[in-house]
Amino acid sequence: MKFWKSWVIANKDFKIFRKKKRIIYSLIIIPLFISIGLPLVISTDKTMSTGDIMVFLNAFSFFYIILAYILPNTLSSYSIIGEKIEHSLEPLLATPLTDGELLFGKTIASFLPCVLMIYLGSVIFMFLTDLITYNNVGQIFLPNWNMAFILLCAVPLSSLLSIELNIIISSKVNDIRTANQLGIILFIPFIAMYMLLVSNIVSLNILNLFVISLALLILDIFFFFLSKTIFHRDKILTKWK
Amino acid sequence: MIVTKNLTRKFGDLTAVDGITLEVKDGEIFGFLGPNGAGKTTTMRMLCCLISKTSGEAQIAGYDIDDPEDSLKIRKIIGLLPENVGLYNDLSAYDNLDFYGKLYECPETQRKENIRHFLELMDLWDKRKVNVGSFSKGMKQKLAIARALIHDPQILFLDEPTANLDPEAAKKVRDFILQLKKEKNTTIFLNTHNLDEAQRVCDKIGIFNTHLLASGTPEELEESVWGEKTIIQVETVSEGIIEALNKLSLLNMVVDNNKITIDVSNGEEENPIIVNAIIEAGGKVQYVNRLSPTLEDAYLKFVRGLD
Ligand SMILES: Nc1ncnc2c1ncn2[C@@H]1O[C@H](COP(=O)(O)OP(=O)(O)OP(=O)(O)O)[C@@H](O)[C@H]1O
Ligand SMILES: [Mg+2]
Numbered sequence: 001m002k003f004w005k006s007w008v009i010a011n012k013d014f015k016i017f018r019k020k021k022r023i024i025y026s027l028i029i030i031p032l033f034i035s036i037g038l039p040l041v042i043s044t045d046k047t048m049s050t051g052d053i054m055v056f057l058n059a060f061s062f063f064y065i066i067l068a069y070i071l072p073n074t075l076s077s078y079s080i081i082g083e084k085i086e087h088s089l090e091p092l093l094a095t096p097l098t099d100g101e102l103l104f105g106k107t108i109a110s111f112l113p114c115v116l117m118i119y120l121g122s123v124i125f126m127f128l129t130d131l132i133t134y135n136n137v138g139q140i141f142l143p144n145w146n147m148a149f150i151l152l153c154a155v156p157l158s159s160l161l162s163i164e165l166n167i168i169i170s171s172k173v174n175d176i177r178t179a180n181q182l183g184i185i186l187f188i189p190f191i192a193m194y195m196l197l198v199s200n201i202v203s204l205n206i207l208n209l210f211v212i213s214l215a216l217l218i219l220d221i222f223f224f225f226l227s228k229t230i231f232h233r234d235k236i237l238t239k240w241k
Numbered sequence: 242m243i244v245t246k247n248l249t250r251k252f253g254d255l256t257a258v259d260g261i262t263l264e265v266k267d268g269e270i271f272g273f274l275g276p277n278g279a280g281k282t283t284t285m286r287m288l289c290c291l292i293s294k295t296s297g298e299a300q301i302a303g304y305d306i307d308d309p310e311d312s313l314k315i316r317k318i319i320g321l322l323p324e325n326v327g328l329y330n331d332l333s334a335y336d337n338l339d340f341y342g343k344l345y346e347c348p349e350t351q352r353k354e355n356i357r358h359f360l361e362l363m364d365l366w367d368k369r370k371v372n373v374g375s376f377s378k379g380m381k382q383k384l385a386i387a388r389a390l391i392h393d394p395q396i397l398f399l400d401e402p403t404a405n406l407d408p409e410a411a412k413k414v415r416d417f418i419l420q421l422k423k424e425k426n427t428t429i430f431l432n433t434h435n436l437d438e439a440q441r442v443c444d445k446i447g448i449f450n451t452h453l454l455a456s457g458t459p460e461e462l463e464e465s466v467w468g469e470k471t472i473i474q475v476e477t478v479s480e481g482i483i484e485a486l487n488k489l490s491l492l493n494m495v496v497d498n499n500k501i502t503i504d505v506s507n508g509e510e511e512n513p514i515i516v517n518a519i520i521e522a523g524g525k526v527q528y529v530n531r532l533s534p535t536l537e538d539a540y541l542k543f544v545r546g547l548d
Contacts, residue, residue, distance in 0.1 A: 005343075012340050020331070
């Protein structure tokens with residue numbers, strides 16, 4: 001495996017992404033909107049008790065796992081479907097490139113920009129949150145261990161899952177929007193979890209997060225092997241629709 | 242060198258390529274002729290290690306197309322112009338070539354030199370910074386040819402290279418193919434429908450429709466259809482002329498109005514005798530023409546399975 005080749009592929013995708021307004025906007029606006037929007041929600045309701053605020057902040061922290069799943073959608077489906085539409089996979093596979101190098105290149109092409117933007121967004125989120133809640137909570141609430149665990153562990157795993165699924169879905173459909181919609185379905189359990197957190201039925205702790213990350217990891221491994229069987233040159237050129 | 246033995250590819254129940262055995266020597270230009278859906282592209286894809294074979298075997302430069310290690314070595318020394326050009330419309334012409342140059346592991350200086358060389362050759366240097374999306378079909382085709390050459394391949398696979406090109410550009414590409422063979426001894430495997438093109442550039446031709454129907458030099462294929470014919474136009478064909486010609490025990494003779502078409506095996510010896518007989522029978526000979534079979538005759542004969 002020559003990793004530099006995957007990097008060449010990813011770089012090529014970055015160059016193309018830069019020319020796609022839809023991709024740039026989704027990459028900047030979504031994390032920014034959430035990272036500024038969530039703290040503002042707390043700041044607008046002055047009647048919240050300290051306990052309520054904690055519940056919200058935990059739920060919002062958890063929201064970054066969902067964000068990590070949503071954000072790569074546009075990028076990864078474009079990065080595969082774009083190649084399909086332009087029929088560029090054939091000359092690409094004719095170069096001395098292994099299927100694994102290509103798959104890995106496609107994965108980092110979506111992974112890096114998304115995780116980077118989420119980290120940037122989370123810094124803004126934490127800063128604003130602390131600014132808004134310091135007087136009420138009486139301490140700097142974020143970053144805490146939960147958030148650290150979310151950002152360093154759950155976020156990358158969640159992004160990876162999204163990318164793998166999109167690669168699999170994109171091999172079957174030619175429409176980026178359909179690919180996105182199909183991809184979201186799998187994440188319904190995590191949205192349910194968010195609901196439970198907001199309504200304080202479940203509380204967020206390291207143990208919860210560990211279980212969630214483990215679930216993500218298992219799904220990641222499962223879909224990695226599935227995407228590997230789909231990302232086989234013969235199938236790409238003869239079976240992909 | 243390209244060698245195949247009983248190479249076969251099936252798609253479900255459909256056999257797209259059925260047991261082809263052929264050999265293309267180093268520095269040879271091999272033309273692969275066949276109708277739509279014959280399996281030309283499928284064959285090329287197998288040889289370029291893009292899709293797997295169902296059975297049989299094939300070696301490119303001694304490497305096995307089926308072996309994963311060899312497949313990488315093969316792809317390093319071959320260049321491919323696929324049926325669909327597959328360029329990145331959102332990248333510039335230069336960036337398209339640069340990307341491929343990197344994947345082919347060309348050192349930076351060679352890459353830059355080659356990009357410039359081929360873009361200039363294809364009249365695209367001035368447009369190097371323009372996004373490929375705005376290129377015409379022919380410009381894209383030329384850029385894709387440049388892409389196939391960026392790493393100075395030993396063996397070049399071209400799937401209908403001059404489709405979409407204007408006559409001048411097509412000629413340029415043909416001349417360039419011949420020049421590659423001459424200067425770099427590049428082996429070239431050429432899929433085409435264009436018989437005229439095949440005749441002009443190919444050393445060897447395979448006529449193919451799922452099966453390999455015939456192969457040989459263009460001359461060999463032409464001669465295999467029928468020998469030579471002589472066409473004689475006389476003022477009027479009289480009974481006497483026909484009688485006189487019948488006495489010569491000719492291979493085959495067709496009379497159409499005032500034209501007599503005769504199969505000859507050795508025109509230089511037979512034609513004077515034939516013409517003499519006509520004159521002696523009172524015929525007035527206006528024209529004598531030689532008719533040799535074309536590649537088109539050979540192609541149609543093999544593809545239609547006529548004899
Ligand atoms: N991925 C595929 N799945 C199923 N059948 C296929 C596939 N690719 C090609 N075929 C079939 O294989 C046969 C040969 O196709 P191929 O594209 O190799 O023909 P071709 O000689 O290149 O034709 P053309 O001159 O039109 O380019 C056709 O009948 C085609 O339908
Ligand atoms: Mg074809």
